[in-house]
Structures are given as structure tokens and as C-alpha cells.
Amino acid sequence: xxxxVGIVGISGFGGGEAMRLIAGHPSFELIYAAxxxxxxxxxxxxxxxxxxxxxxxxxxKWDPAALPKLDVLFASLPTGASAGALARIPxxxxxxxxxxxxxxxxxWAYGLADIWPARISGQTRVANPGCFPAAALTALxxxxxxxxxxxxxxxxxxxxxISGAGRxxxxxRFGYAESNENLVPYSPLQHVHMPxxxxxxxxxxxxxxxxxxxxxxxxxxxxxxxTTIYARGRATTGACLDAARRFYAxxxxxxxxxxxxxxxxxxxxxxxxxxxxxxxxxxxxxxMGVVDNLGKGAAGQAVQNANLLCGLPETxxxxxxPVWP
Numbered sequence: 069x070x071x072x073v074g075i076v077g078i079s080g081f082g083g084g085e086a087m088r089l090i091a092g093h094p095s096f097e098l099i100y101a102a103x104x105x106x107x108x109x110x111x112x113x114x115x116x117x118x119x120x121x122x123x124x125x126x127x128x129k130w131d132p133a134a135l136p137k138l139d140v141l142f143a144s145l146p147t148g149a150s151a152g153a154l155a156r157i158p159x160x161x162x163x164x165x166x167x168x169x170x171x172x173x174x175x176w177a178y179g180l181a182d183i184w185p186a187r188i189s190g191q192t193r194v195a196n197p198g199c200f201p202a203a204a205l206t207a208l209x210x211x212x213x214x215x216x217x218x219x220x221x222x223x224x225x226x227x228x229x230i231s232g233a234g235r236x237x238x239x240x241r242f243g244y245a246e247s248n249e250n251l252v253p254y255s256p257l258q259h260v261h262m263p264x265x266x267x268x269x270x271x272x273x274x275x276x277x278x279x280x281x282x283x284x285x286x287x288x289x290x291x292x293x294x295t296t297i298y299a300r301g302r303a304t305t306g307a308c309l310d311a312a313r314r315f316y317a318x319x320x321x322x323x324x325x326x327x328x329x330x331x332x333x334x335x336x337x338x339x340x341x342x343x344x345x346x347x348x349x350x351x352x353x354x355x356m357g358v359v360d361n362l363g364k365g366a367a368g369q370a371v372q373n374a375n376l377l378c379g380l381p382e383t384x385x386x387x388x389x390p391v392w393p
Contacts, residue, residue, distance in 0.1 A: 071378055072137065074100030076130050077144035079114055081231045082166050085367035086142050087111070091119045093371065093385030095378070098122060100138060102130040132156040140374050143167060144366075147260060162192045162377045164370045170195035171264045179373040180268070181382065182322050182340065183209050188376040196373065198261040199365030200226050200284060204295045205268050206322060206364075207342040207357030210315035211308060212272035217301035217353050219273035224265070224282040225296045229289040229331075232361045242286075252286040259284060292331030293361045301346065301353040308344035308353060316342075320383050321364065321372070329358035336360060336391035338368030360390075 073090055077083040078101040090096045106114055107130075112123035128134075132153045135141070140162045143150050147168035154163055154170070170176040170193070177187050179194040183205065188194055197205070204224050211217045230242050259282055266277040303311075309324060316322040322340050323333075329341035341358040359365045368386060375384050 069095055070097050071095050071139045072097055072099050073140045073142070073374075074098070074102070074135065074138045075142045075144065076102040077166075078111075078127060079103045079106040080144055081362055082366040083142070083144035084115060085362040086144060086166070086370055087115070087118070087122070089367055089371045089385055091122055092388070095380055095384060096140070096371075096374070098125065100136050101125055101127045103127050104130060135161070140164065140378065142367075142370055142374070159192055162194075162374070164194050164196060164373050164377070166196045166366055166370050168198060168260060171197065172267055178264070178268070179369065180205060181369055181372040181376060182206060182316065182319050183272075185376055185382065188373055189379070191377060194373045194377060196366065196370050198264060199228070199232055199293055199359070199361040200224075200259070200261045200282070200295065201265050201268065202365045202369060203293045203340065203357040203359045204265060204282075204297060205272075206340045206359070207295060207297060207344075207355040208269065208299075209272055210312040210342075211299070211301065211303070211344075211353065211355060212269060213315060214311045215273070216303040216308060216311060217299035217355075219269050219275040219277050221279040221300060222269065222277070222281070223298040224280070225298075226282070226284040227287045227294045228284055228361055229291040229293070230286060231291045232293070232365075247286065248288050250286075250288060253283055254286060256283045257281075289331065291360055291362050292335060293359050293365055294329070294331050295357045297355040297357070299353045299355065300351050302348045302351060303346050303353055304348055305344055305346045308346055308355070312342055312344065321386070328356055331358055331360075332390075332392065334358050334360045334363060334390055336363065337388065338363050338372060338386045339390060340364050
């Protein structure tokens, strides 16, 4: 079965990673690519290493009224740029929005594929989680669902590679000279991913996420996210690990490890690594989550969600090992 796929925003890091995964997918065929500044270029001009079968595909100017016959559309657009355009897409075209406009929006499933796959299967509209929520919520979910931590007052400290800022833009903070040998916190108390994290914490726990603190930090690496999360709870380390192993039993992409995870473990993959350390005498649980921000944090989870939409095995096109070293 061939499933006709399109990508809008293909020139960005998220769109380019989606193209890489789709190029090796056993059922997906990329027949449409769209962008703005790259319109008119062939894929091989933007991505010299693209497979030969896609090299001549011309990037079109994004116009939701001029789509070819598609089964699935991946939208990798900046937050604020997709809501109006995607509302014009016919319902028979399944959409995975990698951007931020539809997270917890009415009519859109929230695509935490490893946690709520049943909420995604059979839908036509899925909003990919943000990259930070993908790492943090995967680590928190087993603890919240089993009542091992309090949902309020959680503190999330995150480190991310610079590819999370996207490919375009003239902001010098993301250039080599300013990001190399530098560590920068940003958007404290007001990051755009906080609302979806708070809402998911409340859904998983049945309690209030009041007091949630989230601070991301930009680190001088290309890709990867590490979240270190502090919560109140009387569980032991072993109880946390056991809860996670049960929660993710049979789930292909989540690895529970006794050692603190490292970002390189996930590079180039759709894997998520979680681990825990707890001191019940101090009423303290530390949860750790690692993903590749362009993999599980963006395009990898988007392809996993598309597999669920189309009734395919979740692992289709996503079984490649991480890049090491």
C-alpha cells in the first residue's frame, strides 16, 4: 500500500528530518514539498544528499488551495503560521502539525504517541507535542499515572541543542560565534510549551499542576534534549523504575534505564530514554528524560503519529539505530 505524503516547511530542520524519515519509509511516498523562500528549488539543491528518487522533486510555494491528491500532510511551520492555512485543508487529508498552533485545540488529538496511542489511531488531525514536552512528559507520565509524585510544584530544568531554534532567522544567538562555549537560559516562566505540559500533567494525575516551573537552556550542541525534573514524592528509585517499566511495557521507543541518560543515546532516532533517582526521606523524586529534539521531539514522533493515523505499525520507517558517536 502506497500512502501519498506531502510536507510543508520542508526546508526547515523539522521538515528536513521528516523528509529523511519518509524517504526510507516502507509505505509513505513523498509527492509534494512546499516552502516559502525555497520555492522553485529542487530538493537536491536544498539537501544534496537526498535519495535519487526524490532529488528532482520541486519545492512549491505553499498554497493550501493547490494541493495534489494527498493522504497525509506534515506541516512544519512556525507557531502562529499554520492555524489559518490548515483549516482550509479537506478533512480527507490527514494532517500532522509539527508546529505549535493546534496543541490541545478543539478537533485535534494531542499526539503523545507513546502515552496515548489510542487517542491518535483513526483520527484525521494530530498536533505533535513540543520538543520539551516530549522529553519531560515521557519521564513524568508513569509517576503521575501511578500517584508516585505530587502534580503541583514540579520543576523542569531542560537543556537543548541549537537546532531547536529552527533553520531560518537572523538571530545571532543561534550562530556559531555566540552559541559555541556558551550556556544560555531563556524564556523563564513564560515559555510557549508550559501550557501543554501543565494540561498533560493534570490529565495524567487528575490533580492540579499549579506551581509548575520550566526553564530551558541553550547548550552548544546541534541536537538533543535532556530534562531534569524535580518533584515531591515518597517513592523509592526502584519503585519509580518499576512503574516506568510497567507503563511502557511493549512500547517500542521508550527505554527505561538505571543510569542517567545522555543526549547522544538518542541522536538521529525516535527513542526516548527515562530514568529516576529518589530519596523518600527528603520527599524528593528526580525524573530524567532524553530525546533527540528533531526525532522524538519533532519529525520522529510526527511519523509515529502518521503511522497510527494510517493504521500502520508504529515502528514503520523508524527502526533505525541512533547515530553513534
